[in-house]
Amino acid sequence: MRIPELNKRVFIISVVFAHAAIAGTETSEVDEGEFEVSEEILAIVGDAEYGEYLAGDCTGCHQIDGSYDGIPSITGWESESFVWAMQSYKQKEREHPVMQMMAGRLSDEEIAALAAYFEKLE
Amino acid sequence: MKLNRRTFMGTAAAASMSAPAVYAGAHGRPRVVVVGGGAGGATAARYIAKDSKGEIDVTLVEPTRTYYTCFFSNLYLGGFKDFVDIGHSYGNLAANGVNVVHDWAVGVDRDTKTVSLAGGANLSYDKLILSPGIDFVDGAVNGWDLSAQNSMPHAYKAGSQTELLKAQLAAMPAGGVFAMVAPPNPYRCPPGPYERVSMVAHYLKNNNPTAKIIVADPKPKFSKMALFQEGWANHYDGMIDWVGADFGGADVSVDPSAMSVTIDGEENKVHVCNVIPAMKAGRIAELAGVTDGKWAPVNAADMSTKADANVYVLGDASQQGDMPKSGFSANSQAKVCANAVRGALTGSKVFPAKFSNTCWSLISTNDGVKVGATYQATPEKIAKVDGFISATGESADVRQATYEESEGWYSGITSDMFG
Incomplete structure (x- = not known):
């Protein structure tokens, strides 16, 4: 799913639906509230090579081939959706103890690096 | 192939292009x-x-x-x-x-x-x-060595030992006793023995409800202790007797031929004995x-x-x-x-080291709990940065979601290990 422009309201709604669609489950959270990520953070260009290394912390749980088996796929996510999701965990706006912990220790640059890596995976 | 100047140069060029930057050449x-x-x-x-x-x-x-x-x-x-x-x-x-x-x-x-x-x-x-x-560790449990592992399995390296313990569990007489000798710290999978107690209790509750479980433990406390004890009381009330170090749990010996376990001087006749020695x-x-x-x-x-x-x-x-x-x-x-x-x-x-861990444990059907932490490298050691643990009293929905997450993790880590 492409996000046509960085109009924040459109962006938030798009992300919510993107998550539900990609996770492939009807039980995926759809009401995350209006958490906003600043344009400065969204503008960070991630280093995909660093992201590939950091992804080692993700692929112990999230299957790299995109299989969904109790833990959502993060493969092929649109970069901005990925950043939004990770920032919402980092800021503890979104519930999940593992994800809050994992996102909580990543810098904005590291989140951008992961987003750049996962976006290019098919 | 005949070695003329052209093929030789071609080979050399290809080799140098693919040669590793650091360990080039020698072998x-x-x-x-x-x-x-x-x-x-x-x-x-x-x-x-x-x-x-x-x-x-x-x-x-x-x-x-x-x-x-x-x-x-x-x-x-x-x-x-x-x-x-x-x-x-x-x-x-x-x-x-x-x-x-x-x-x-x-x-x-x-x-x-x-x-x-x-x-x-x-x-x-x-x-x-x-x-x-x-x-x-040799001699870690009085009376037990590897030659006794068929009578008293450790089942702490998965495979035939795991199958053996399952077969022994299934063969227990009605109202029989399952004993575990738990290991001292540090050991593989800190919540593992206690998840095992939970799973054995789950099996017995459904197949042999008057059976008992006794655990001799050299430790005064253990991983996720409050969560396990809450779960044991909820699901398996009266079935599990955990004897910690404060009650003589460290003073244990076994007799594989007599199928007995002596804890703090008191001999218990048992039907299955899972000995998990020091590691x-x-x-x-x-x-x-x-x-x-x-x-x-x-x-x-x-x-x-x-x-x-x-x-x-x-x-x-x-x-x-x-x-x-x-x-x-x-x-x-x-x-x-x-x-x-x-x-x-x-x-x-080479990027800086970052480590993480999460351990899920299943207490009963759809009753999963977890503990996890992140870590960083310091000059002295791998040091904990941040962590979390499931809370006692969580809702059934949260526990079920935790269990389902553990299933996803199993698929994830085994794919990451074996491709």
């Missing part, structure tokens, strides 16, 4: 030997082969052709998994460039950089990664001379041993600091190590 591709194909070793072998794209020659030495994961083996005991569900082959690793050798590593010569195998072969290495898991690094780490006491001290930045910069130890066998000995930890350490080893051998970029 072709740099060689990594990995000993042990579990969560640490399989992951390290797979990542080095995958990320080096053929620049590094990777050999994995693992005796078993089908690897049964210790994690989730308790769920097999509880009837939540079939045995085949926890078995994995090395076929995908072989198909993706790892030279998989099914043999035992029986010696390491760090001067000549060779690993000797039980079958007689020798493997040369530039970098050696040992991920041998655990062995048991140490897998034997090959000791043979390699990289252990100090029971475990192998390592540098947190790359998992290289304190004894030898070209020998790395991953997972349970390592003494690294704050991480628990778990499959998740070993998998996390393997990726840091793989990045460092590849960098050392090919000049690829």
Whole structure:
């Protein structure tokens, strides 16, 4: 799913639906509230090579081939959706103890690096 | 091929283009030997082969052709998994460039950089990664040694031992007694014995409801203790008698021929006895001379041993600091190590070490709990940064979601290990 422009309201709604669609489950959270990520953070260009290394912390749980088996796929996510999701965990706006912990220790640059890596995976 | 000047130059050019930046020339591709194909070793072998794209020659030495994961083996005991569900082959690793050798590593010569195998072969290495898991400390439990493991299984290296314990559990007489001798710290999978108690209780509740479980524990407290004790009271009230160190749980001896367990001077006749002895690094780490006491001290930045910069130890066998000995930890350490080893051998970029761990445990149907933490490398050790643990009194929905997450994790980590 492409996000046509960085109009924040459109962006938030798009992300919510993107998550539900990609996770492939009807039980995926759809009401995350209006958490906003600043344009400065969204503008960070991630280093995909660093992201590939950091992804080692993700692929112990999230299957790299995109299989969904109790833990959502993060493969092929649109970069901005990925950043939004990770920032919402980092800021503890979104519930999940593992994800809050994992996102909580990543810098904005590291989140951008992961987003750049996962976006290019098919 | 006839060697003329043109073909010679062509060969030379191709060789120099593909030659690794650091270990160029002397003996072709740099060689990594990995000993042990579990969560640490399989992951390290797979990542080095995958990320080096053929620049590094990777050999994995693992005796078993089908690897049964210790994690989730308790769920097999509880009837939540079939045995085949926890078995994995090395076929995908072989198909993706790892030279998989099914043999035992029986010696390491760090001067000549060779690993000797039980079958007689020798493997040369530039970098050696040992991920041998655990062995048991001799004489740790009075009356028990490996010759007694059929009468009193440990089932703490998954495989035939796990099947044996399950068969013994199923054969218990009505109202029989299942005993466990729990291990002292540190040991593989801190919540493992207590998840096992939960799964055994689950099985007995459904199949042999008047049976009892007695646990002799040398520790005064254990991982996720409040969560397990709450769950035991909720699901298995009156079935489990846990005898901790404060009540004589450390004073234990067993008699495999009489099937008795004596705790704090009191003899108990039992029908199944699961003895989980004190642990140490897998034997090959000791043979390699990289252990100090029971475990192998390592540098947190790359998992290289304190004894030898070209020998790395991953997972349970390592003494690294704050991480628990778990499959998740070993998998996390393997990726840091793989990045460092590849960098050392090919000049690829080495990123700073980051580690994480999460351990899920199942208490009863859809009643899952978890504990986890993140870690960083310091000059002294792998140090904890942040962590979480499930709360007592959580809703059934949260517990079910935690269990479902653990299923996803199992698929995730086994894919990450075996491809």
